[in-house]
Amino acid sequence: MTPADNLSFEAKLESTLRDIGIPPRPIILDHVGTEMHKDEPNFNYLSRIITADVGLSASLIKITNSPFFGFRSRVRSVKEALMVLGLDVASRAIAGIILRRAFPDSPQIERFWDSAAQIARLSGWLAQRVTKNNLQPDEAYTYGLFRDCGIPILIARFPGYYAVLAEANHEAIASFTAIEDKHLPTNHAVVGCLLAQSWWLPEETSLSIRYHHDANVLATPTIPPR
Amino acid sequence: MTICSNYALAMPPASRQNKTSQASAIDPTTGFVDRSGGFVLIAQLASQATREHPLALLWIDLDRFKQVNESFGHHGGDAVIAQIALRLRNKTGGRAEWCRMAGDEFVCIIPNGDLDQAHQLAFELLRAIEAPLPFGDMLLRPSASIGIAILEINEDPFSCLERADRAMSTAKRAGGGRVVISGDEPVPGRLGILLAREELELENKLHIALESGGLNLHYQPIVGFDGRIETVEALMRCETDGCNISPAKFIPIAEKTGLISRLGDWSLLTGARFAHRLDTMGLRTKVAINVSRAQLVSPNFAKALHAALLCANVQPELIELELTESLFMDISETVQANLRAARDAGLGLAIDDFGTGYSCLANLKDIPATKIKLDRAFVVVLPHDRRAFAVVKALTQLGSELGMSVVAEGVEEQSQLDSLREAGVHAIQGYIHARPMPEGALLQWLQLRGST
Known part of the structure; x- marks a missing residue:
């Protein structure tokens, strides 16, 4: 192989990477995961790599201090945030922050993310009032944020999806996903669950996303099969 | 308070x-x-x-x-x-x-x-x-x-x-x-009970690997006798603290703990992404992805499959599902419907380890398979075992008759390869061609092969 061949090979690699529909799990979650399982997690190392990303650090501190996330604290640094949250919760918080960035920006999508953020805050707020089955506000918050992340993926992948969305939003009887299933081979709940799984969010979160339009799960006390 | x-x-x-x-x-x-x-x-x-x-x-x-x-x-x-x-x-x-x-x-x-x-x-x-x-x-x-x-x-x-x-x-x-x-x-000296502890440790290691990016797919090429790389098989690799956990060890644990469904869905998406990547690079090589029994017995399988295809933006023809032999213990209607749906969508279906265990000729009648992969037990005894050779030849004829491609696995020696060619087998998978490789190494391997 000549150097020129090599270059075009690399360039091809780059372009194919950009064309992927569902964002891959962010590398920073791997770092947090690695430290999380050590006897003595290196908080200094983690805060260093998080601090390198100014936007991420600011958001992490903000969310740690947010009452909706369930931690009424006043942390001022990334390291304090990690200490207060604990690394597993911090990992979910970081996933939530990165989620929005993982998708290309557009005006319509911006509105979608704003409402996702609102749903997340409301879910966190609700979880603090409904204390049932050890439901944690941060888990509810993360769920709210990821709940509909299948929608932007379907929008990007499926040209007719806006029409399907409109129909589903105006449907009075059939469930939202039933309308999607009528037009597509899959639906946003399944796609969202897939993303949550491939980012290794907790199984409960993934399954909650999978079944969030399924009224049957309200009647059954146990988690349904996949 | x-x-x-x-x-x-x-x-x-x-x-x-x-x-x-x-x-x-x-x-x-x-x-x-x-x-x-x-x-x-x-x-x-x-x-x-x-x-x-x-x-x-x-x-x-x-x-x-x-x-x-x-x-x-x-x-x-x-x-x-x-x-x-x-x-x-x-x-x-x-x-x-x-x-x-x-x-x-x-x-x-x-x-x-x-x-x-x-x-x-x-x-x-x-x-x-x-x-x-x-x-x-x-x-x-x-x-x-x-x-x-x-x-x-x-x-x-x-x-x-x-x-x-x-x-x-x-x-x-x-x-x-x-x-x-x-x-x-452990009651002193009893191996069986020690295993329980080992299993717990293994399960923990597996979780650590998942959360720290230690799970990966490696790909092993399947090479036709015409030299074409028609498929690469995706194989799971799991690594923690720089040491590998063999799939033979972690898959049974994942099956026991129910983690297998997650691993399966993850491979489906990751493998499908790679197929898309190969496609955009102009290589029409299919990716074969192992699906577990746990995935196929779920009534939601078809939807999850479509979600993965859609998310990876890949043509279904570029994906092949490999069905493990243990699936054939009991093929329920759900499993049949799932396989039919996959086939209807255009995916290939390969029966792994064919000819041993629970897989039998009757399966060929019930399952719309497009490929059979002969168990390595037939390959290791070649070329000297003439009975094995006769079985391989007959299965290959049968497979061809049914419009299926026939692949031999675990091929290591040139003499085995020659014997399989003589039996009419269509393609070969094994160390003789290549070991399973990480994504980047495989792309380079394909590139090098293409340029020679």
Whole structure:
């Protein structure tokens, strides 16, 4: 192989990477995961790599201090945030922050993310009032944020999806996903669950996303099969 | 609620102090009897235990408590201990007695507690401990490891206590936040029981690998006799702390713990992404992805499959599903419908390890397979075993007749390859061509092959 061949090979690699529909799990979650399982997690190392990303650090501190996330604290640094949250919760918080960035920006999508953020805050707020089955506000918050992340993926992948969305939003009887299933081979709940799984969010979160339009799960006390 | 008021609440009821002997003392932080008091109490309650009314001991050790002490000092640590002790007592009420063995170690003594009750209670305690704990203006997330032992007839109560302690250590080694029953502990010299502990450790390692990016797909080319790389098989690789866990080890654990469905969905998406990548690079090579029984028995399989294809933006023709031979133990209607849906969508279906175990000729009638992969057992005896050669040749003819492609796996020697060519087999997978490789290495391998 000549150097020129090599270059075009690399360039091809780059372009194919950009064309992927569902964002891959962010590398920073791997770092947090690695430290999380050590006897003595290196908080200094983690805060260093998080601090390198100014936007991420600011958001992490903000969310740690947010009452909706369930931690009424006043942390001022990334390291304090990690200490207060604990690394597993911090990992979910970081996933939530990165989620929005993982998708290309557009005006319509911006509105979608704003409402996702609102749903997340409301879910966190609700979880603090409904204390049932050890439901944690941060888990509810993360769920709210990821709940509909299948929608932007379907929008990007499926040209007719806006029409399907409109129909589903105006449907009075059939469930939202039933309308999607009528037009597509899959639906946003399944796609969202897939993303949550491939980012290794907790199984409960993934399954909650999978079944969030399924009224049957309200009647059954146990988690349904996949 | 402030820490002070919790502290007061955690003090023992007056009646408790009368129960224990004079020599023992009440631990001021928790209100539980101290270590020596615990021994007295255990001995006393053990003497009253019978076969019908056994005594259960739970040894509870808080996980990573050293960190709490280091961050908040011993005074802070004590305040946390007091709150947790309060939770523990509230959970058991009058059902059990409590003892503080050491800093962050407690023993719960359940008179009249059989294994089921003790197990149930242990999980309740674990959940109670794991609720977020307000501390100053922070919330802590405690967790614990719990070992359970039931006093056996004529057993010394202290050896029972030791068993509970050992079970707790096993729970701790497996990553904490869990309950281990002493019956599952190794009886000296018995290999089968040691396995249980090994399994726990393996499960923990697997989770660490998942959360730290240690799970990967490697790809092994399947090469046709015309030289075309028609397919690469995706194989899972799992790595923690720089050491590999063999799929032969972690797949059974994943099957036991139900993690296999997640691993399966993950491979589907990851493999489909790679197929898309190959496609955009102009290589029309298919990716074969292993699907497990757990995935195929789910009525949601077809939707998840479509979601993965859609998300990866890949043409279904570029994906092949490999069905393990164990799937054929029992092919339900759901499995058949799922396979039909996959086939209708345009995916290829390959039957792995064909010709051994549960896979048999009848499967070819029930399953719309597009490929059979002959078990390596047929290959290793070639070229000398003429009977094996005859079987391979006949299966290849049969496969061709049914419009299926026939692949031989595990090919290492040139003589085997020649023999398989003579038998008419369509393609070869094995070290003779290439080992499984990570994504980047495979792309380069393909590139190099293409340029020669």
